[in-house]
Amino acid sequence: EVDERVAVLTRDMPATLCVPIARRDRVLGAMYLRSARPPGFDDEDLELVAAIAGVAATAIENARRVAALEKEAERLKSALAVEHTLVGRSEKMARIGEVIAKVARSDVTVLITGETGTGKELLAKAIHANSARAKHPFVAINCAALTEALLESELFGHERGAFTNALALKKGKLEIANGGTVFLDEVGELAPALQSKLLRVLQEHEIERVGGTRTIPIDVRVLSATNRVLTEEVAARRFRGDLYHRLNVVNIEMPPLRERRDDIPRLATHFLQRFASKAGRPVDGISDAAWRYLKQYDWPGNVRELQNTIERAVVLGSSAEIVPDDLPEALLDRGSPSAGAALDLHGAVRDTKIRAIHEAVRQTRNYVEAAHLLGVHPNYLHRLIRNLGIKTQLEHEC
Ligand SMILES: Nc1ncnc2c1ncn2[C@@H]1O[C@H](COP(=O)(O)OP(=O)(O)OP(=O)(O)O)[C@@H](O)[C@H]1O
Ligand SMILES: [Mg+2]
Numbered sequence: 142e143v144d145e146r147v148a149v150l151t152r153d154m155p156a157t158l159c160v161p162i163a164r165r166d167r168v169l170g171a172m173y174l175r176s177a178r179p180p181g182f183d184d185e186d187l188e189l190v191a192a193i194a195g196v197a198a199t200a201i202e203n204a205r206r207v208a209a210l211e212k213e214a215e216r217l218k219s220a221l222a223v224e225h226t227l228v229g230r231s232e233k234m235a236r237i238g239e240v241i242a243k244v245a246r247s248d249v250t251v252l253i254t255g256e257t258g259t260g261k262e263l264l265a266k267a268i269h270a271n272s273a274r275a276k277h278p279f280v281a282i283n284c285a286a287l288t289e290a291l292l293e294s295e296l297f298g299h300e301r302g303a304f305t306n307a308l309a310l311k312k313g314k315l316e317i318a319n320g321g322t323v324f325l326d327e328v329g330e331l332a333p334a335l336q337s338k339l340l341r342v343l344q345e346h347e348i349e350r351v352g353g354t355r356t357i358p359i360d361v362r363v364l365s366a367t368n369r370v371l372t373e374e375v376a377a378r379r380f381r382g383d384l385y386h387r388l389n390v391v392n393i394e395m396p397p398l399r400e401r402r403d404d405i406p407r408l409a410t411h412f413l414q415r416f417a418s419k420a421g422r423p424v425d426g427i428s429d430a431a432w433r434y435l436k437q438y439d440w441p442g443n444v445r446e447l448q449n450t451i452e453r454a455v456v457l458g459s460s461a462e463i464v465p466d467d468l469p470e471a472l473l474d475r476g477s478p479s480a481g482a483a484l485d486l487h488g489a490v491r492d493t494k495i496r497a498i499h500e501a502v503r504q505t506r507n508y509v510e511a512a513h514l515l516g517v518h519p520n521y522l523h524r525l526i527r528n529l530g531i532k533t534q535l536e537h538e539c
Contacts, residue, residue: 156181160194226267228411229404233396245271252388253366255395258445261366269322277321280314285330288518303352322362329369336381343387398440412451427463438472
């Protein structure tokens with residue numbers, strides 16, 4: 142500073158006035174004035190410029206604060222938009238909220254992966270609800286629930302007389318969803334012929350009803366979910382690679398509940414309120430001991446299992462609070478393998494399916510008859526066998 146002043150004086154330069162623009166010890170900038178006319182600046186000038194610098198400092202700081210708040214508000218708003226459907230504020234869920242906000246804006250296909258009960262379908266609904274298609278239908282189709290022929294007519298519809306029971310024209314779900322979103326649940330189970338037809342929908346944006354001759358243009362957004370590793374299905378040539386890439390433009394992986402334990406209290410409270418009011422039973426809360434069990438359990442069935450646990454406790458409990466007695470055995474003795482197995486409903490269902498199929502095939506030594514005995518369509522039996530990975534085991538029995 143001294144050098145500057147000396148320079149001004151000695152070289153007979155015009156006078157200079159410099160005032161910092163500062164707020165609480167933080168210098169944001171400076172106001173720098175030069176005067177060509179003598180006698181330069183006086184104390185009054187200094188006071189005036191200092192006052193202007195003070196106002197400028199406040200204005201700059203406010204502008205910066207507003208910019209930061211606007212950015213934060215934008216982030217929160219996008220996360221909040223899905224808050225009312227997906228409960229949970231763990232870091233992982235917050236990130237999912239941000240991804241939803243981003244993908245909702247466009248029409249990209251999204252493949253949702255994750256363990257059972259993690260909220261894949263709820264996530265699909267949240268994407269739809271936050272998209273420009275929200276006012277149009279959201280149509281969910283479970284690709285594993287029907288035989289190939291039924292699923293085909295369910296998806297694409299059929300013309301009158303297309304097959305024996307086709308007494309009237311029926312619109313398919315893709316057509317019903319026009320303008321909206323189609324959610325293909327368990328998309329990994331789709332039979333090869335339907336995979337090709339779906340690929341055409343994604344590429345050409347048109348469908349043909351079963352037994353129909355004309356193509357119908359449709360405008361749908363496709364979301365899908367699977368708890369299979371689709372890349373493995375592609376490698377094993379059970380799933381078309383080109384379809385996989387079309388479906389998986391964006392992948393969202395729903396994290397299991399045990400990897401976001403912070404969400405357990407909020408979810409449990411949410412379900413408690415919902416089921417207590419549904420059951421018409423006032424339940425004040427959850428006892429400390431019960432909380433400890435809820436928080437330490439691994440939740441193999443994820444959010445669905447937590448939801449069922451709370452519903453059961455509300456219905457079966459008799460005290461004003463949920464206490465450990467109201468919780469299933471499996472939760473209480475953690476570490477007991479038999480308890481874990483008893484609660485893994487999907488595992489139990491899978492075991493039962495395998496046992497029944499083995500028995501039917503052993504008795505009949507023929508897949509068609511075995512399917513008949515089991516009361517399912519042979520196509521479905523084939524799909525089941527493939528999905529359960531028991532084909533080679535069964536070949537010994539056929
Ligand atoms: N974050 C969440 N907030 C509130 N409810 C949730 C949440 N996640 C899941 N649920 C509830 O848990 C249940 C299971 O969710 P959903 O059906 O979406 O799971 P999924 O991943 O599709 O399961 P599956 O693979 O078995 O089909 C539903 O009743 C859903 O409402
Ligand atoms: Mg589901």
